[in-house]
Amino acid sequence: xxxxxxxDVAKPIxxxxxxxxxxxxQQKEKRATIQYPEDRREQFTRTRWRHVxxxxxxxxxxxxxxxxxxxxxxxxxxxxxxxxxxxxDRRSPGERYAARYEIxxxxxxxxxxCQEACPTGAIVLRKDFELANYDREDFLYxxxxxxxxxxx
Amino acid sequence: MxxxxxxxxxxxxxxxxxxEVPQGELIVESVKRLGLEIPVFCYHPRMKPVxxxxxxxxxIGFKQPDGSVRMMPKPQAGCTLPASEGMVVLTDSExxxxxxxxxxxxxxxxxxxxxxxxxxxxxxxLQNNTLAYGPSTSRFIDLKRHLPKAYPLSxxxxxxxxxxxxxxxxxxxxxxxxxxxxxxxxxxxASMQPSTxxxxxxxxxxxxxxxxxxxxxxxxxxxxxxxxxxxxxxxTPAVCxxxxxGCNVWFDHRAGRFVRINGxxxxxxxxxxxxxxxxxxxxxxxxxxxxxxxxxxxxxxxVEATWAEAYEEIVKGLESAGKDVxxxxxxxxxxxxxxxxxxxxxxxxxxRSVDHRWTRTLGTSRVQTPxxxxxxxxxxxxxxxxxxxxxxxxxxxxxxxxxxxxxxVTVVTPDVTxxxxxxxxxxxxxxxxxxxxxxxxxxxQSELARKVADCLKEDGAxxxxxxxxxLPGGGEALRLLEDLAARCGxxxxxxxxxxxxxxxxxxxxxxxxxxxxxxxxxxxxxSGTIKALWLLDCDPTTVEGGDQALESAEFxxxxxxxxxxxxxxxxxxxxxxxxxxxxxxxxxxxxxxQRMTQAIxxxxxxxxxxxxxxxxxxxxxxxxxxxxxxxIMKAIADADPRFLPGxxxxxxxxxxxxxxxxxAMAGDGx
Ligand code: SF4
Ligand code: SF4
Ligand code: SF4
Ligand code: FES
Numbered sequence: 173x174x175x176x177x178x179x180d181v182a183k184p185i186x187x188x189x190x191x192x193x194x195x196x197x198q199q200k201e202k203r204a205t206i207q208y209p210e211d212r213r214e215q216f217t218r219t220r221w222r223h224v225x226x227x228x229x230x231x232x233x234x235x236x237x238x239x240x241x242x243x244x245x246x247x248x249x250x251x252x253x254x255x256x257x258x259x260x261d262r263r264s265p266g267e268r269y270a271a272r273y274e275i276x277x278x279x280x281x282x283x284x285x286c287q288e289a290c291p292t293g294a295i296v297l298r299k300d301f302e303l304a305n306y307d308r309e310d311f312l313y314x315x316x317x318x319x320x321x322x323x324x
Numbered sequence: 325m326x327x328x329x330x331x332x333x334x335x336x337x338x339x340x341x342x343x344e345v346p347q348g349e350l351i352v353e354s355v356k357r358l359g360l361e362i363p364v365f366c367y368h369p370r371m372k373p374v375x376x377x378x379x380x381x382x383x384i385g386f387k388q389p390d391g392s393v394r395m396m397p398k399p400q401a402g403c404t405l406p407a408s409e410g411m412v413v414l415t416d417s418e419x420x421x422x423x424x425x426x427x428x429x430x431x432x433x434x435x436x437x438x439x440x441x442x443x444x445x446x447x448x449x450l451q452n453n454t455l456a457y458g459p460s461t462s463r464f465i466d467l468k469r470h471l472p473k474a475y476p477l478s479x480x481x482x483x484x485x486x487x488x489x490x491x492x493x494x495x496x497x498x499x500x501x502x503x504x505x506x507x508x509x510x511x512x513x514a515s516m517q518p519s520t521x522x523x524x525x526x527x528x529x530x531x532x533x534x535x536x537x538x539x540x541x542x543x544x545x546x547x548x549x550x551x552x553x554x555x556x557x558x559x560t561p562a563v564c565x566x567x568x569x570g571c572n573v574w575f576d577h578r579a580g581r582f583v584r585i586n587g588x589x590x591x592x593x594x595x596x597x598x599x600x601x602x603x604x605x606x607x608x609x610x611x612x613x614x615x616x617x618x619x620x621x622x623x624x625x626x627v628e629a630t631w632a633e634a635y636e637e638i639v640k641g642l643e644s645a646g647k648d649v650x651x652x653x654x655x656x657x658x659x660x661x662x663x664x665x666x667x668x669x670x671x672x673x674x675x676r677s678v679d680h681r682w683t684r685t686l687g688t689s690r691v692q693t694p695x696x697x698x699x700x701x702x703x704x705x706x707x708x709x710x711x712x713x714x715x716x717x718x719x720x721x722x723x724x725x726x727x728x729x730x731x732x733v734t735v736v737t738p739d740v741t742x743x744x745x746x747x748x749x750x751x752x753x754x755x756x757x758x759x760x761x762x763x764x765x766x767x768x769q770s771e772l773a774r775k776v777a778d779c780l781k782e783d784g785a786x787x788x789x790x791x792x793x794x795l796p797g798g799g800e801a802l803r804l805l806e807d808l809a810a811r812c813g814x815x816x817x818x819x820x821x822x823x824x825x826x827x828x829x830x831x832x833x834x835x836x837x838x839x840x841x842x843x844x845x846x847x848x849x850x851s852g853t854i855k856a857l858w859l860l861d862c863d864p865t866t867v868e869g870g871d872q873a874l875e876s877a878e879f880x881x882x883x884x885x886x887x888x889x890x891x892x893x894x895x896x897x898x899x900x901x902x903x904x905x906x907x908x909x910x911x912x913x914x915x916x917x918q919r920m921t922q923a924i925x926x927x928x929x930x931x932x933x934x935x936x937x938x939x940x941x942x943x944x945x946x947x948x949x950x951x952x953x954x955x956i957m958k959a960i961a962d963a964d965p966r967f968l969p970g971x972x973x974x975x976x977x978x979x980x981x982x983x984x985x986x987x988a989m990a991g992d993g994x
Contacts, residue, residue, distance in 0.1 A: 238440035239553040251579070254550040267474060268441040268550055291440045 220284045220297035223275055225318045233263050233319065234294035237270035244289035249279035273315035277303060336411040337387070347409075351402040352380055355415055362415055363424065363453045365431075365539045366491035367403035370595065371500050375404040377431075377491045379453065381423040383414035399423050421457065428458035434469055434514065435540075436486040444541030446554035450489065471517075477526040480546050480604055481535060483518070488542035490516050494534040501597065502530040503723045503745060518542075529712050529742070530720070532603035536586060547604055548584040552576075560923035561588055563910050564602040565656050565823040565903040569695065569717040570912025570978075571598050575606075575904050575923045582609035582904070582924065590977050592696050593916065599716035608902070609924075613886040615899035616928025626897065631929065631939070637896050639943050641879035642673060645856035650677035650845040653860035655822030656885075658908025658920070659831060659970070660956040661933025662824065665860055666833045668937050672945050676839025677854065680828040682867060683790055685799035686841050688829055690806065692815035693785045694914040694980060699725045701815075703732040703779035707805060708758060708792035712742035714821045715789055715913065719743065722787065734779040736761060736772070738795070749775045759797030762804045777812065784814035789821050819913040823903075827911035830966065830981065849873035858883070860933065861900060865889040883936065900933055901926035907953045908932070909970050911981065917970050918978035 195203055206213055226234050237254030255271035263269040286295050295318075305311060332347040338355055345354045350373060352362045365377040380402040385395035387410035395412070399420065402413075414420060432454065439445040471485035490509070495518055498507045506528050510519045520526050535545045562575035564585065571594035574586040585606055587598040608614075618634035619626040629637075642649055651669045653662065662680070669678045679686075698704065698721040711719040719742065725731035726746040735747040738758070744750040751772050753761045765773045780786070786809050792798040802818055809816035820826050828834075835841045840848055846864060848854035850872050856879040864870030866889070874880060874893035882894035885902045903910075905926040909919050926932070938950045950956045961971035969979035 236441050237550070238445075239556055240440060243446075243553065243555040252556075253552075256550055266438075266441055 215299050215301075219299050219301075220282050220287075221299055221301040222277070222297070222303060223280075223286070223295055223313070223318055224298045224300075224320050225270075225273065225294055225315065226296055226320050227322060228265070229323075231322045232265055233269060234292045235270045235273065235290075236264055236266055236268050236292055236294070237273075238268070238291065240289045240291060241286035241295050244285045245280075246283060246285060247279045247281050249276040250274070250286060251276075270315060273318060275313045275318065277311040277313055278308060334407055334409040334411070336407050336413060338413045339416055345407045348406040351382065351384075351405045351407060351411075351413055354407050355402070355413065360415055362402045363457055364403055365449060365453070365489060366493060368493055368496075368537060371493070371496050373403045374492055374496065375401040377489065378427050379424065381420060381427065383417050383420055385412040385414075386410050387412060424453075424457040425459050428454050429463070431489050432458070432462065433464050434486075435489070436468060438487075441550075442484075442487065442541035443544040443549060444487075444538075448541060449539040476546060477520065477543070478528075478531055478546075479525075480600060481526055481531050482544045482546050482549060484542050484544065485517055487540045488518060489540055490518075491539055492518075493537045493539065494518055494543055497530075497534050497537060498528065500727075501720065501723075502528055502533070503727065504528055504742060506531075507534070529599055529601070529716060530597065532600050533587065533597050545584065545604075547607065552578045552583050557583055559586075560904070560921065562904050562923060563912075563918045563920050564598065564606075565910065566602040566605045567599075567714070567716065568655075568820050568822055568825055568913035569593065569599075569715060570823075570910060570916060570918055571602055571717060572918070572977075573598060573602065577924045580924050582606060592694070592977050592980075593912065594717045595720075597717070597720060601716065608886055609904070611886055614927050614930075615884060615887060615891075615897060616930060617899060618929065619894075619897040621895045631931070634896050634898060635940060635943055638881055638940060641856050641881070641895060642944070645879055647674050648848075648853060648855040649673050649675045649858070650840060650848065650854045650856075651675075651679075651858040651860065652842060652845060652862055652864065653678070653680045653828070653833060654862035655680055655820075655825040655828055656903060657824060657828075657861055657933050658903065658906065658910055658953070659824065659827045659917075659960065659967075660908050660953040661860075661937065662828050662831050662833050663956060663960050664934050664937035664941065664950070665858075666831060668941055668944075669858075670836055672941050676836035677841075677845050677848070678833055678839070679835055679842040679845065680822070680825065680833045681790075681842055682862070683793035683798075684796075685793045686843075687790070687793055687799050687802065687818075688834075689790055689818045689820040689826065689913075691817050691819055691826070691914055691983070693787075693817050694916075695721055695912075698722055698785065698787070699729060699731075700783075701725060701731055701785045702782050703784040703814075704734070705776055705779055705784070705786045705805075705814075706733065706735045706737065706741070706743055706747070707762075707786060707788040708737055708753070708795065708798065708801065709789040710737060710739060710741040710743070711787060711789075714791050715787075715819050718787060718819065718913075732779050734776055736765070736776070748779070756796050758792065758795045758801045759804075762797075762801035766804045766808050780809070780812050780814040784812065785809075786814060786816050787819070788817065789819045790825070791821055792818070821913075824910050826913055826915055827909075830911060830915070830964070831960065846870060846873040849877040852876070855879060857881070859890055859894075861885060863888040863890045883933070885930075898936055899926075899928060899930035900936065901930050905930075906932035906934075908934070909953070909957060909974070912978075915981040915983065916978040917967070917974060917981055919970075919974045 239252045242250040242252050251274045252270050253272035254268050333344040334347045335344050362380045365379045381399040382402045384400045385393045393412050473484045475483045477483045495507045507518050509516050535543050556578050557576045559574045559576045564571040564573045572588040572590035574588050576583045585603050587596045589596045617628045620629040620637050669675045726733045733747040735743050735750040738753045764770050765776050806816045857877045858881045861884045880894045881896045882891050883898040883900050885900050904923040907922050942949045957970045961967040966981045
């Protein structure tokens with residue numbers, strides 16, 4: 173084995189195994205790979221994945237159906253239809269709420285403009301990134317799917 | 325509106341550029357000649373300036389004989405300032421910008437700024453002016469005033485008092501344009517609010533316009549409320565098909581569904597206004613009563629069918645009826661559809677019985693004065709029908725003529741009309757007396773006759789509508805008046821009221837030689853002389869004897885946009901596209917031919933009328949079918965040279981067709 177072959181081939185391989193074996197002996201937290209999906213990595217605080225329609229602490233929806241998110245969206249993937257609140261059926265504070273709210277996640281580029289446009293902080297991009305699915309229709313997220321459940 | 329004081333021009337210097345403008349022109353208008361803009365709220369080009377909002381402040385100075393410029397110490401309102409010789413205007417100086425900021429800050433102190441839920445947001449002059457000229461942040465930290473929100477002024481108009489900036493446009497509209505003074509300001513100073521008298525309903529036939537001219541979201545449409553935001557909408561220029569005036573409108577739609585109607589400028593027709601019938605009368609586009617698939621009767625029930633099956637059924641029905649077929653149609657059908665409908669009956673089936681008229685006595689219309697021409701008349705006699713109801717835009721012109729040009733208006737009608745307010749003479753026709761009153765006017769003996777003669781003596785016009793034919797003796801009365809007009813050199817106008825009634829008449833959708841008219845056809849159905857009847861978007865059950873006729877007809881085709889009472893009697897039901905769901909041309913009451921292009925897709929399987937007839941004709945008689953409305957228009961123009969303007973590209977404002985050969989057409993079909 174010539175010197176060049178040792179330097180260019182064998183040494184990096186040995187060094188590589190060295191790292192692997194050192195990591196093997198370390199505790200789980202410090203390992204470079206994780207056992208997804210059993211284990212999940214902590215995400216950065218400002219990660220932008222799937223949208224959530226949030227609520228106020230009172231349980232009322234924040235979204236007022238103003239369509240500003242739809243106007244700001246560069247992918248034109250939000251569809252909002254508003255309706256009027258009544259005292260007997262109050263969904264959000266004020267006069268107006270979103271009766272229909274849909275996002276086509278196939279078109280969304282996760283730019284977060286919608287979140288920035290929203291005057292009430294209703295639509296936010298959170299950390300749910302596991303969005304794979306089998307049918308195109310399943311990527312049409314409706315208001316029911318986006319709305320966060322009422323906190324107890 | 326340029327305050328025209330002769331044709332003298334003066335030279336004014338705007339931002340250092342000297343231009344000639346007509347003397348007395350308002351400065352807000354003059355700066356537009358240089359492509360500049362002065363922001364406004366209360367100023368509206370079609371109404372008198374009032375200087376209420378102070379948004380239009382500019383710096384003004386005057387050239388002195390020694391060549392220096394003396395500036396006025398205080399800024400001036402550009403909307404009330406007429407141009408005069410040597411005027412110097414600054415629209416872009418530092419102090420002007422400071423003034424605008426100040427005015428906007430004051431306006432916003434009392435403004436809720438609930439733009440996200442405001443129906444005006446996105447097309448709001450207050451938003452736009454604030455963005456362009458206003459402060460970027462608010463210094464106002466106190467509690468805002470609170471006033472009623474979403475107060476229904478009428479079934480159409482909602483008032484949000486918090487948003488009102490007291491510009492007075494709505495109040496002035498009802499004073500100056502629609503002329504019924506329904507709105508007025510109550511209270512004074514900061515508490516001033518637009519309101520109806522004694523909080524009654526805002527009842528007007530033109531109330532929808534205040535929604536459009538309100539520069540904020542204080543007056544909004546109850547129908548459009550929360551339906552969409554402006555950026556959700558797509559818009560298509562269209563023609564209103566609610567009546568024969570043919571107003572130009574914007575047809576706003578979202579995701580293929582109709583949303584709202586807004587006025588579009590056509591100086592020859594509606595200027596920029598719409599009536600409530602038009603603005604709020606298009607919701608049938610989204611009605612659940614829309615027909616979506618062809619239906620064929622099987623025993624007691626309708627079953628959904630394909631077009632081929634429906635046509636087969638129709639061909640069978642028509643062929644077994646031979647020449648005993650007839651067609652009745654409504655008037656909300658484009659020229660192209662009407663032309664082929666007429667051709668189907670008169671040329672293909674060999675019947676002469678078709679009609680589009682539904683008045684008690686039948687007649688043809690006669691129109692000599694174009695809508696805009698009414699403004700220039702010296703005297704107008706309104707006879708028998710309420711123009712505000714039947715011919716809304718003609719009414720607005722009439723009012724303008726009377727209040728701005730001093731036209732003498734005489735109203736002779738059965739009921740109280742809106743035109744009474746500006747008429748010099750308003751006289752009522754007693755029940756059943758139409759003919760008697762007409763005779764009296766023609767005889768020239770009575771007091772009323774003298775007044776009418778006085779009104780028509782010079783450059784006069786008679787305005788009436790086909791509704792008069794519904795009154796007993798109405799048809800005869802119209803004939804008398806027509807003669808009277810001819811005798812005293814006045815123009816005679818019996819305007820049709822159906823959306824494309826004028827088109828139907830010009831195209832000859834009228835009984836041919838020996839053919840039956842509407843009433844004859846309905847009787848014929850009862851007596852069995854008419855075996856097959858085709859209803860094109862009309863409902864005879866609303867007229868006397870219609871029910872029996874439909875019941876006795878052996879074979880009935882109902883073709884329509886929506887389900888109606890008549891649908892139940894049909895053997896075959898064909899779904900038809902509504903006006904904005906197809907390309908086509910429309911003829912308004914002054915014979916103005918206007919083109920409409922398709923805005924949205926027709927629901928389900930429905931097809932435009934012209935396509936249905938083209939396909940039926942093909943099945944009855946081998947021929948080259950028409951593939952698009954333009955080809956049909958060419959064929960119409962070939963058959964009738966009056967329609968020649970339609971064969972090429974129509975100008976945006978449409979083209980008025982000439983009246984000649986009108987009577988000759990009635991007999992021989994298309
Ligand atoms: S993240 Fe961007 S692309 Fe996705 S919905 Fe929001 S605005 Fe649209
Ligand atoms: S999510 Fe926010 S921006 Fe979008 S409609 Fe609702 S309130 Fe408006
Ligand atoms: S009127 Fe204009 S500025 Fe006022 S809330 Fe409505 S959109 Fe905003
Ligand atoms: S636009 Fe001139 S004062 Fe309102």
